[in-house]
Amino acid sequence: MEGDVTTLGRKFIEGLGRLCGFEERFYxxxxxxxxxxxxxxxxxxxxxxxxxxxxxxxxxxxGPTSHEVVAWVKKLLNIPKAGHGGTLELPTLLxxxxxGIP
Amino acid sequence: xxxxxxxxxxxxxxxxxVMQLHEPVSEEDLRRVLREFKGTIYQKPPLRSSVKRVVxxxxxxxxxxxxxxxxxxxxxxxxxxxxxxxxxxxxxxLMLGVGAHMRExxxxxxxxxxxxxxxxxxxxxxxxxxxxxxxxxEDLLRKTIMPGEVLACQMPKVVLRDTAxxxxxxxxxxxxPGVAMVSDKVRRGELVALLTLKGELVAVGKxxxxxxxxxxxEKGIVVEPVRVILEPGLYPRAWRKRGP
Numbered sequence: 001m002e003g004d005v006t007t008l009g010r011k012f013i014e015g016l017g018r019l020c021g022f023e024e025r026f027y028x029x030x031x032x033x034x035x036x037x038x039x040x041x042x043x044x045x046x047x048x049x050x051x052x053x054x055x056x057x058x059x060x061x062x063g064p065t066s067h068e069v070v071a072w073v074k075k076l077l078n079i080p081k082a083g084h085g086g087t088l089e090l091p092t093l094l095x096x097x098x099x100g101i102p
Numbered sequence: 103x104x105x106x107x108x109x110x111x112x113x114x115x116x117x118x119x120v121m122q123l124h125e126p127v128s129e130e131d132l133r134r135v136l137r138e139f140k141g142t143i144y145q146k147p148p149l150r151s152s153v154k155r156v157v158x159x160x161x162x163x164x165x166x167x168x169x170x171x172x173x174x175x176x177x178x179x180x181x182x183x184x185x186x187x188x189x190x191x192x193x194x195x196l197m198l199g200v201g202a203h204m205r206e207x208x209x210x211x212x213x214x215x216x217x218x219x220x221x222x223x224x225x226x227x228x229x230x231x232x233x234x235x236x237x238x239x240e241d242l243l244r245k246t247i248m249p250g251e252v253l254a255c256q257m258p259k260v261v262l263r264d265t266a267x268x269x270x271x272x273x274x275x276x277x278x279p280g281v282a283m284v285s286d287k288v289r290r291g292e293l294v295a296l297l298t299l300k301g302e303l304v305a306v307g308k309x310x311x312x313x314x315x316x317x318x319x320e321k322g323i324v325v326e327p328v329r330v331i332l333e334p335g336l337y338p339r340a341w342r343k344r345g346p
Contacts (some may be wrong), residue, residue: 005300010299012251012263017285020214020255024285029317032282034264034299039336041300042249047240053103054247057215059223069224076231 006033008041051077106306108323109293110253113213114163115178116210121191124201126172133198136165136177145189155186160185174205214255222246250331251303254295258287260316260325261297262304265340270296270304272334274341275326278319288313294325298337305330 017024040046045053060069123132139162146157160182169176179187188204195202210217230242262270266280276296288294288309297302307327309316316324 009298009300013259013283013297013299016201016251016255016259016301017253020219022214022256024258024287026135026259026261026283026285027317028283029281030263030279032263032299038264038338039267039298039300039332041304042251043244043300045249047234050244050249053249053250055103055253056227056247057219057221058227059217059221060319061224065251072224073227076228088312 005036005041007036008044012043047090103253103331105331106253107251108301109306110213110215112183113256114118114180114182114211115185115186115209116178116211116214116216117180117186117189117209118168118176119187120205121175121177121194121202122201122205123173123175123198127198129170129202130166132170133167135194136167138197139165139190139194143185143190145186148186148189151186158184162190174338178210180211188238212242214252219252220245220248225246226266251297251301251323254297254303254306255288257293257295257306258285258289258313259295259297259301260284260309262297264337267298267304267332267337268334268339269341271330271332271337272332273327275323276307278316278322278324281316281324284313284316286313288316290315293328296325298332301331302336304332 017074018101040049042050055075056071058069060066064072122163138247142159142161143159144159147153147155149155160292162179162181162185162303164178164180166178167175168178173259187207191202191204227334233241234243259274260281260285263280263282266276269280270276282299285294289307290312292309293306294309295306298304304308305327306329307325311319311324
């Protein structure tokens with residue numbers, strides 16, 4: 001079981017850079033696994049944690065401001081904290097980040 | 103994860119915009135002028151802006167004419183954060199001698215967030231939330247939301263041993279023995295992401311050594327965290343308590 005989490009974790013880590021075209025190679029300093037009792041592989045977090053530690057690449061419609069959209073998303077998801085990577089100009093592609101680190 | 107938005111917001115952008123020329127010019131002239139905007143440009147933030155109005159230097163990495171009707175030009179621009187597209191259109195008009203202004207704008211990339219990286223509409227998000235809340239189905243929501251770790255996808259990564267995680271969460275610096283793996287892109291002085299062996303983003307910090315140095319080090323600080331992301335209590339405390 002522990003081997004499983006380590007393999008899944010390794011896959012996730014190596015896939016992360018590839019997701020956005022970032023080429024990198026990992027060198028092992030200490031060859032050891034990770035204990036499945038602690039934390040989660042990010043894709044396997046329980047749903048509440050998954051939302052809390054999640055980001056959304058949101059296609060903001062023209063019209064409402066980024067602020068307004070963030071407020072709607074917060075309400076929809078019922079989370080205390082959310083932010084956006086949009087700016088005050090006329091952003092159409094908004095990065096809505098649903099996260100609530102208390 | 104909200105703590106990391108700033109890093110993404112200040113990374114490079116790509117836009118597609120419609121520019122209206124006030125008088126027709128030849129496509130050749132338009133292409134020539136657009137080419138001149140490639141490289142370093144100077145811009146003063148517009149009157150209505152949220153930053154100090156001083157002339158700033160910004161880079162235009164790519165500027166491409168996608169379509170041209172003789173009065174409307176569709177252009178794609180890839181640039182640093184903080185480039186005002188409305189101003190850029192205006193300046194292209196000035197250089198052409200006929201005047202121009204921006205009609206429409208769409209941002210197509212912010213840092214790693216492109217239109218191809220799981221872009222969702224508000225409608226899809228609301229449907230996914232409905233499926234979860236009303237029908238107890240998580241699958242749609244898990245597709246709509248990505249793990250926040252993608253915010254760090256373009257950062258070189260240092261992977262921690264389980265025993266080092268909780269101390270970093272509690273504000274300690276990363277010492278060499280806590281490193282399990284290191285990416286060959288890690289350079290001294292640059293920003294790196296600290297991950298657990300499961301891939302969870304623990305913190306972002308400044309590397310104090312190159313990756314090959316880190317691999318050879320037996321002791322000493324290798325990364326100074328600047329922002330801690332992971333919550334405390336997930337991993338066990340592995341450090342010794344001081345005292346009797």
